[in-house]
Amino acid sequence: MMTQEELIEKSDVLLVLAPRDPKKHEELANLALRSGKRCYVDKTFAPDHFAAKRMLDLAEQSGTPCWSSSALRFAEEYQAADKTNIKGVNAWGPNGFEDYAIHQLEPIFMMMQAPATEVMHLTNDEVYTGVLRFADGRTATLSGYAKGSPFMMNIARSTENSVLEIRSDYFRHFIEALVEFFKNGTIPAPHSETLSIISAWGALMEAEKTPGIWVKVPKD
Template identity: 35%
Template sequence: MKKIGFIDNFLSEWHANNYPDMIRNNPRAKELGFDVCYAYAKTEVSPYDGVTTDEWCKAHGTERCNSVEELVDKSDFIVVLSPDNPELHYELSEYALKSGKPTYIDKTFSPDKATAEKLFALAKEHGTPMYSTSALRFSDELKPYRENPVGAAQCMVCGCYVFDIYAIHIFEMMCTVMKSGAKRMMAVQNGRNRNIVVDYGEGRYAGFLQMHTDDCGVPFIVSAEMPDGSARYYSIQDGYQERAMEHLVDFFATGIPEVDSGETIDLMGMLDTARKALKKPFEWFDI
């Protein structure tokens, strides 16, 4: 059996509650004998529902570890969660990134571009395969853009909820469609709605729209026009989390990262710039 360990800030949150079964139900994970065996949480009690680390481990059939070091030493593969607290990712993943064991770090990868660069540098120094992504990248609707090396001429990407938690999903879909290389951005609306124009140069533009609703179940939407004039509109459907787990299993099996580190660093730079732009609407900010 190949053993997967979960590292989290607190364990009873959506990702930790759902990923174990998604991995266990994956046919390739079953074939290869992968299972979620260990878990560690920095915070003992989940602020969401009061579930303790011991209660979570019992409910999900895992063994509790009392330190990051214990978990990494016992595991073959590492998943660093803490999806709502990227400021903890360096602390929670540092030992894993020195281990040489394939490590996945959940969205949002880091609090800023500088930390993203430090994380990748640490992984490279110790020969540790590592990647991070939003699950939205692996939605069925975006598959044609993932497989097409040519970026769109323009696109509009819409999402919802809180900027610090969900903006990464919108930007990751944008980069899947447009590819890397955004030059600058300008916020044209900043209130309960957040609207940002992203300039890729040579007449290529993308729109970021984060709607006012606090309902994180509102669907993500992508509208894209390709250089040949063809255009498509998509409302992202359920299933992308399972697709993301399929790619995670592939990563653990091969040690080959699913997303290029340069693209992830670019995305953190876009988040950095977006925060600046939202504070000063109608000004261009270089990325």
């Protein structure tokens, strides 16, 4: 069996995968993010703001092109949506928070185009709800349903609301973006947005311990 060092040396590009345990990503990605080789770290990128910041800083200091994202970022419906003048959004989808919230947070932050300042977590056996508040007073919510749901989003603007249901083959588009990155180094998910997403995800995980209480989102 090859060591990590041998594997990285023999590889042209790198993927780091521990999708059900993001706490392992920082350790697993340490050598890869120092390598200077194009590196994709699977969702969920990191368990909290501080780990994500350390990982992104390490990649930048080492000159390693890297990114991470939910495949939902690449849904045609989200890519085509008008992202101007959005007052708030409500997203919903299937399954529990820890494994699936990233698939809702990714498009929420694409739409809101700002970091969250505080979050609240509400939950019961069948559904969780996360609430995000932004510095300008706007809010967003995400809900997950244990017995299944399509991925959907209601987008509120000053003039109208619009509802998106995700029907496109977003995973295929994700793979296309991943191949493009490995070929040409094109990074489709800005590091600043990834950090905002993970900061909110980690804060929501913390807020799950005290349902109904606002928890501050860490920042630099």
